[in-house]
Each structure stands twice: as C-alpha cells, then as structure tokens.
Amino acid sequence: MKEGQLRVAVVQAAPILFDKLSSLTQIASWTKDAAAKGAKLVVFPEVFISGYPRGLTFGTRVGSRSTEGRQDWARYWESAIDIPGEDTAILGEIAREAGVYLVIGVVERDQEFSRGTLFNSILYMGPDGSVLGKHRKLVPTGAERLLWGQGDGSTLTVIDTPFGRIGGLICWENYMPLARMAMYAKGIDILITPTADARDTWQATLQHIGCEGRCFVISSNQFVTKESYPVDLACYGDISQDSDILSRGGSAIVGPLGGYVTGPLFDQEGMIIADLDLSLVTQSRFDFDATGHYSRPDVFQLIVNNQKQDILRTI
Known part of the structure; x- marks a missing residue:
C-alpha cells in the first residue's frame, strides 16, 4: 500500500x-477477516450491539404502553453495554489482536444517573485496545425516541489518528446542517455514518x-432478515407481515469530491474493502473549504455547546 493510504473495511x-x-x-x-485483508480501520453499523429493532412497537400506542412491550424493552436494556465496562474490555482485546481502529454502533446504558436510559452511540476503540471515545446520537429519529435518550455536545468526538482525523454522526444526524458543520470545524478527514436507512x-x-x-x-x-429476530419476543408479531428482508443494506464509501470509492452494497451480507488516498482530502x-476560505465567519457564526449536561445541575 502506498504512503498516505488507508485500507478500510466496512461490515454489512x-x-x-x-x-x-x-x-x-x-x-x-x-x-x-478484515485485518487479514490488511484493513487498519474497521467500521460496523448503527447499534450493532445488540441490533436495531426495526419494525417492533414495544407495545406502544400514543397514550399507552403494554406490559409485554416493557418486558421486551427490558430485554433490550440487558443486551446493551456500559462504556467503559466488561464488554469494552472484550472489544479492546479484539481491536488489539487485530491491530485496528474499531468503530462500532452500540446501545449504551447510562452509568451515571438512573441506569434507566439507553443511548444510540458510536464507540471508538484503538489498536492498543483502549477506548478512544464515544458519540451519543443527538436526536433519536421518530419512534426511536422512546428507546434512546438524547446525547449532548460533549460527545461530538473526533479522534486523531496517524492517517487523519476520524469522527462520526449517526444516521439522520447527518441531516442536521449544524451538526455537520460542527464536525467539519473539528477538522474531520473521515466522517463515519453508521445508519439504518436503506433508501x-x-x-x-x-x-x-x-x-x-x-x-x-x-x-x-445492516443487512437484516427475519431470521435474526428471536421468535420468543412478545412483540415478534409486529413483523409477521413484513418481507423476509427487513433492511437491504446500502453500505458505501464516498470520496471528498462526492464520488463513490466503492458501493453501495445491497441485498446481501458482506464486507467492503477499499484503499483511501488521504491526500485527496487536501486536494x-x-x-x-467549508470552515476555511469558503466559510465567511464575518457573516455566519456557529456556537456549539460542548459541555456535558449534568442533570444534577438542573434541579
């Protein structure tokens, strides 16, 4: 591989x-497998731990929640992870043995307050096995809001690596113009966008x-089929009339001029491997340059609150 290039693996x-x-x-x-193919950055989908519950209602209607739905949510909570915790130690060992930067979408449990809130997060693991950082989704989309809490500006994380600055926004956060601008202002070279949107x-x-x-x-x-859903879920009937393929995927890599490097991959499980020439970012x-010579700070200004929001300070 040429100097200045990075081999990336994207798992679908x-x-x-x-x-x-x-x-x-x-x-x-x-x-x-990705490391054996020479990848140094490996990316997994949105909430890969422990899955995106597409199609499930959790027994919810406007104005009411069912006992069975609460039981399914408790099962979802049990399958979430703490950051840091025993599961990140396992992930750290995976990253260390492979010698890769590992970026994974996870369902994260709140450890600081009630432990009754979950977050849709991106977890960054280093090749030394350490937790490098995390990002919590700022606004869960639609019915996701009943599953996950809102993140804050303290986790608009960007990681310095030998091959450039990496960070991420989750799914429809990427439709938030100011969130994108905040990441550009942090000097992002590689933006990672785990998603559940296959359109x-x-x-x-x-x-x-x-x-x-x-x-x-x-x-x-994710490429998702009904086979990945436990049939003993109380809400399993929610997907009974859906097609066998619940998410067709669409993983892809796009270059800094908007053209595809590779992808999109549809209708199958798989892994995209690509070599990124980081010199193209500068070119x-x-x-x-959205935050440089094309930014016009005399006309437009962006204020980002990057402070951690401590609930104990607001009561």
Whole structure:
C-alpha cells in the first residue's frame, strides 16, 4: 500500500437481535477477516450491539404502553453495554489482536444517573485496545425516541489518528446542517455514518456530505432478515407481515469530491474493502473549504455547546 493510504473495511451484517454474545462473536470474526485483508480501520453499523429493532412497537400506542412491550424493552436494556465496562474490555482485546481502529454502533446504558436510559452511540476503540471515545446520537429519529435518550455536545468526538482525523454522526444526524458543520470545524478527514436507512435518498446524502465536507464518508448499514429476530419476543408479531428482508443494506464509501470509492452494497451480507488516498482530502479543498476560505465567519457564526449536561445541575 502506498504512503498516505488507508485500507478500510466496512461490515454489512446483523447480529441476533438482543443477543450480545451474537454481536461480540460476529465482531471478532469480521474484524479478524478484515485485518487479514490488511484493513487498519474497521467500521460496523448503527447499534450493532445488540441490533436495531426495526419494525417492533414495544407495545406502544400514543397514550399507552403494554406490559409485554416493557418486558421486551427490558430485554433490550440487558443486551446493551456500559462504556467503559466488561464488554469494552472484550472489544479492546479484539481491536488489539487485530491491530485496528474499531468503530462500532452500540446501545449504551447510562452509568451515571438512573441506569434507566439507553443511548444510540458510536464507540471508538484503538489498536492498543483502549477506548478512544464515544458519540451519543443527538436526536433519536421518530419512534426511536422512546428507546434512546438524547446525547449532548460533549460527545461530538473526533479522534486523531496517524492517517487523519476520524469522527462520526449517526444516521439522520447527518441531516442536521449544524451538526455537520460542527464536525467539519473539528477538522474531520473521515466522517463515519453508521445508519439504518436503506433508501436511495441516503446515498444522495452520503455524496452530498463528501462534496460539502471535502472528506471521506464511510457508511455502514445492516443487512437484516427475519431470521435474526428471536421468535420468543412478545412483540415478534409486529413483523409477521413484513418481507423476509427487513433492511437491504446500502453500505458505501464516498470520496471528498462526492464520488463513490466503492458501493453501495445491497441485498446481501458482506464486507467492503477499499484503499483511501488521504491526500485527496487536501486536494479537494483547493476550491472549497467549508470552515476555511469558503466559510465567511464575518457573516455566519456557529456556537456549539460542548459541555456535558449534568442533570444534577438542573434541579
């Protein structure tokens, strides 16, 4: 591989829903395979630990929740992880043995207050096995709001690596113009966008962000079938009339001028491998730099509250 290049692996798969062991086993297997192919950055989809519960209602209607739905949510809570914790130690060992940066979508339990809140998070593990950081989704989308709490500006995380600055926004956070601008202002070179959106419009979003941010965009989605859902879920009947393929994927990598490096991958489980030439990031900013010569700070200003929001300070 040439100097200044980075080999990336993007995993498009799904664990058994609510099954943490399935998630960890798959992460170990896919990461080992990616490392054997020379990858130094391995990316997994949104909430890969322990799955995106597409189609499930958790017994919810406007104005009421069912006992059975609460039981399913408690099962979801049990399959979540603490950051840091025993599960991040396992993930750290996977990253260390493979010698890779590992970026994984996870369901994270709140450890600081009630432990009754979950977050949709990105977890960053270093090749030395350490937890490098995390990002909590700022606004869960639609019915996701009943599952996950809102993150704050303290986890708009960007990681310095030997090959450039990496960070991420989750799924529809990437439709938030100011969130994107905040990441651009942090000097992002590679924006990672774990998602559950398999529509064609998501592909247009990836290309727009690559062109707007003059950065590489790495999007990892799950390929999900009904077989990955435990049939003993109280809400399993919610998906009984759905097609066997619940998410067709669409993982892709886009370059800093908006063109595809590779992808999208649809209708199958798999792994995308690509070599990124990081010098293209600098080249692309010759005529457009969103936070540099094209920013006009005399006209526009962005204020970001990056302070951790401590509930105990608000009561």
